Amino acid sequence: METNAKISAKLVDATKGQPNTTRRPSTPAPPRPMNNRQTRLLNPASSAPSASCKMHGLIVGTVLLTALCLGRAQTFAADIQVIDENHRPAMKGKELDWIYGDYWLQNDQISLIIANPVSGRDANLTIRKVGAAILDLSLQDPSNDQLSAYLPTAGRYLFQDPKLIRSGKRGDAVFWECRSSRTLIPSETTALVRYELRDGDAFVTAHVIIEGKAAGMIPAYDGVRADNTFKFNSTGNTAHCADAFFRQAIGFAVPASETAPTWKSGRPYQLKYAGSQIKSNDERVHWSVQLHPATNLLDLQAASQGKATMQTFSATPIDRKTEGFAAVNRATFAIKPAGDDSPAMEILSDDSGTAHSRLQPGTYDVTATVLGRGSSKRRITVGSTAQNIKFELPKVGGFVAHVTDQDGTLIPVKATVYRQDGDNPDFGPNSTRTFVENCVYAVSGKMIAGLEPGNYQVFFSRGPEYNMAIKEFTVTAHELREFKITLPRVIDSKGWVSSEMHSHSSPSGDNTSDQYGRVENLLCENLEFAPCTEHARISSYEPHLTAMGRQNLMATCTGMEVTGQPLPVNHQNAFPLHHHPHTQNGGGPHVHSNPVVQIERLAMWDEGSDKLVQMNHPNLHQVYGDLDLDGKPDAGFRKMLNWADVIEVHPLQTIFEDVVSNPKKLRVNQTKIFQWMQLLNQGYRIPGVVNTDAHYNHHGSGWLRNWFPSTTDDPASIDTAEMVNVAEAGHIIMSTGPYLSVKATSKAQDKIALPGDDINAKKGEVTLHISVQCPNWLDINRVQVLINGRMSPELNWTRAKHADMFGGSDDVVKFTANSPVTLKEDAHLIVATIGEGLTMEKVMGPRYGKIPPVAVSNPIFVDLDGNGFQANKDELGLPLPH
Known part of the structure; x- marks a missing residue:
């Protein structure tokens, strides 16, 4: 048996003259005869009864155990190695999660990643403690990993001791195994997981062995995470999950079983094994399953027959070139045996119109269909060699x-x-x-x-x-x-840039959105500064901006969200952070169950480097003094406020609501802006921000933003450090779209005050200079000044009552005022504007478009007596938990 350390020594295989890993013998399972049911599979070239098998009656499974390695020219033997900077997988796919130290198994057919069994190894936010799990799995060609994880024992046992690894090679098979270091169920048992990969096989076999007293009482099931667009089902003797759009299917077949494992919905899905599919006694339970990556369900089926070859289908436009255009050629290929009246099986292409599927030798009718182009039909003959089958489609409409x-x-x-x-x-x-x-x-x-x-x-x-x-x-x-x-740029925002500081995509682990699509969304909504803030992982938008050639239009930096429990208080963003690619969390910190410890750790990360620390969507009453939300005051998590630079306070429109008459909303955290103003009155000068927290790409970004002052209007020249500094200073306008400008002047000082600034007004007199601009798809009809968090009746202007102060429907400038304000005590002044009864629906979509146009400034702090601003302690009619 070889240890992890010995594997990483990379001994030289003399027969190849290439680096290799030390391996130990593994005996492959012998082939099994097929029963009559298993032979009833698609074979269009044959006149035997199997030729009439319907493709929609998918039967895959036991045959897969032996057939997938037949009829293939092997290019290299099964291999295993530790991933390091010199040995990186060439796998592709949206869901790749490998890091240095993981294990890479491959042969000429498939490639897979086994998570290093060490403490703290997480795949992402929602898939944690993944030692010994398969994180990435794909065919070699096409390579396209969409699996989140295969979790042996479904997380009931932890594999966190690399000293318990054994691996090796014998003959044509490599193996990797590890024993559990801890059980999370009340049982005096241990688990052993073992993976085997043979030369030429297009599947990997997983064995799970539970040993110990009463092992026979342990239910036999594993876990599978394949999210969002994946569908779980089973056919014949194979369970499968398939994502038609993102073009991956995975089959799960039990050796020598004529029935499929069963699914139980959950997170993860449970892959459950029947009594006939396990070997057990009182002190030992053993089950096995083979994982078959495929491009789609048709591919999974056809490959089960043996002698199937990978075919490429291309839907080729016959009209104009699309280079440089946003254009997709997403095709659906309907495939069935020639002359068969049964429904065809459909496979989907990538954006270029290319799809892949293995097919058995025979004759097929194939119809290619593309939105706006119609269809093209061909009868094709498939032999023993791969081919590229092209379909010319009509001109696009x-x-x-x-x-x-x-x-x-x-x-x-x-x-x-x-x-x-x-x-x-x-x-x-x-x-x-x-x-x-x-x-x-x-x-x-x-x-x-x-x-x-x-x-x-x-x-x-x-x-x-x-x-x-x-x-x-x-x-x-x-x-x-x-x-x-x-589209003319009509808003005069000179000296200010727009920012989004909280959004997500697939690396976050709680969604499956393409990160490239997130960057497209940000760019097309004209967000000029957008740090990358994935959950539980430092990541970067730079590769996507480079691929798009649009680095000049959006500034960015690496950052992350540390996303812990309890919700919603223990989520914090920070940027910039030093990115360490292909390491755990991208080099970022782990979560901590104590929000105070977590935010302090984040603030001090990277040796205390200067960064912006943002509290995401917090319940500020819980933070201030109701830790367990039982309505009884306690210490809360108030020390968090010492480390927070900014706080998310959306939804903005609630600043116009009568919160005091509906206090229940405070408990369910829907009035963060009211809670924020309560804290301002207690002397907590923490600026407010708004962000979309976007997780999906359909109108995900753009419906909330912040405007920051900037010494440059050129996004390519934006300085991250300057953005951090102006945010910490509270120089922030928050908006769903309207561009609000707020400044204050006083006869007591020459300097103009921006939101976040202090201003001296010895006689209590200041002037607010307010303007609101909107493009032709937004409007506002009310502007309100709040003094110490309370709406001033005298400083409330509406289009209905003050029409002369508001611009017309064709005007960009919707409101202007130079309004004197007389104060009797120190006060912070917030300006808010809204389009009451208006929406942004057609431009921002059916969900976020229902939100009204609204913008809110951060406060300007007015000091009357020159001894510094003094908060008035007003709790705004609802008591804070003390």
């Missing part, structure tokens, strides 16, 4: 758009497409990129969108500093409507 600003420069743009005589188009799920549900994100400013014939209305937008444009048109088959769109 839909629209092409070039979108520029007022200077004629192409700009990133979002197009939201509504059908007026039917259902809106569904380009892809909310977790994909570029074409997302009924949205198109075109970072180049150019797009081609295929549509079914019909009547459409398209909203072209670029965030709230730009006007939007609407195009209404009719699509006819195979004809493109061409539009040249101008």
Whole structure:
């Protein structure tokens, strides 16, 4: 038996002259005969009864145990090695989670990653303590990992001692095994997990052995995390999970069993084994399962027959080139045996129109269909060799758009497409990129969108500093409507930049959104500064900006959200943080069950480097003095406030609500802005911010933002350190879209005060200079000044009563005022504006678009007597827990 240390020694295999790992023998399982049921699989080339098998009657499983390695030219033997900087997997896919120290098993067919069994090894936020789990699994070609994790014993045993690893090779098989270091169930048992991979096999076998007193009482099941667009089912003797859109299916078959393991819904899904599928006695239970990665369910089925070869299907447009355009060619290929009247099985392509599936030799009828292009049919013959089968589709029907600003420069743009005589188009799920549900994100400013014939209305937008444009048109088959769109930047925000400081994508682990799509979303909404803040992992947007060639349009930096319990108080963002790629948490800290300890640790991370620490969506009453939310005052988590630089306070519109008459909302954390103003009155000068906390890409980013002052208006020149400093100072305007400008002047000082500043007003007289600007798709009808968190009746202007102060529907400037304010005591002044009864729905979608246009300034602190601002301790009509 070889240990982890010996494996990493990388001994030289003399027969190859290449680095290899030390391995120990493993005896492969012998092939098993197929029963009659197992032979009833698709074979279109044969005149035998199996030729009539319906492809929709998917039967896969036991045959997979022996057949997937047949008929293939082996290019290299099964191998195992420790991942380090010189040995990195070449795997692809949205869900890759490997880090240095994990174990990489591969042969010529598949590649997989086993998590290093050490304490603290987490895959992501929601998949933790993953030692000995399979984190990544894919065919070699095409490589496309979408699996979150296969969890032997479903987390009931922990594998956290690398000294308990054994691995090796004998003959044509490699193995890796580890014994558990701890059990999380009340049992005097241990678990052993063992993986075996043979040369030429397109599957890996997992063995789980439970040993100890009363081992026979331990239920036999594993766990599988495959999220969001995955569907769980079973057919024949194979359980499977499949994500049709992101093009991966995984089969789970028990050796020598004619029945499939069963699924039990949960997180993770339980993969349960029947009594006939396990070997057990009072002190030992053993079950085995083989994991078969495939591109789709058809691929999984066809590969079970043996002699199946990987075929490539390409839907090729015959019209204009799409290079430089936001354009997808997502194809559906319907495949069935030639002349068969049964329903075809469908597989989906990638964005370029390419799909892959193994097929047995035979003749097939294949129909390729692309939205807006129609269909193309072919009869194909599949032999023993791989081939690229191309389908030429008709010209696309839909629209092409070039979108520029007022200077004629192409700009990133979002197009939201509504059908007026039917259902809106569904380009892809909310977790994909570029074409997302009924949205198109075109970072180049150019797009081609295929549509079914019909009547459409398209909203072209670029965030709230730009006007939007609407195009209404009719699509006819195979004809493109061409539009040249101008979106002028009408908001004068000189000296200020927009920011989003809290958003997520698939690396966060609680969603499956393409991170590239998150960056598209941010760019097209004109967010000019956006740190990367994934859950539990320092990550970076830089590779995506580089791939897009748009580094000049959005500044970013590496950061993270440390996401602990209890919710909602123990979530904090920080940036910038030093990124250590391919290490646990990207080099970031772990969570801690005590929010005070966690936020302090985060603040002091990277040797106490300067960073912005943000409290995310906190219940500030819980923080201030009701730790267990029982309504009885206690110490709370008040020390957290010593480490917080900014606090999220959305939803903004609640600043206009009568919270005192509905105090229940305080307990359910829906009035953070009210709680924040209560804390301001207690002397906690922690600035407020708003962020989307976006997890999915359909209108995910853009409907909330902050504006910060900046010494540059060029996103490429934005300095992260400056952004940190201005945020800490409270120089912040928070908004769903309206651009609010607030300044204060006083005869007692020459300096103009911005939000966050102090201003001296010895006679209690200050002047507020307020303006509100909106593009043509937003409006406001009320402006309100709050003095120490209370709405001033005298400083409340509405369009209905003060029409002369408000701009018209065609005006960019919606409101201006230079308003004197007379105070009797020190006070903080907040300005808020809202479009009461208005929404942003068509531009921001059906969920976030229902929110009204609203903007709120951070407070300006007015000092009357020159001895520094003194908070008035007003609890605003509802007691804080003391």
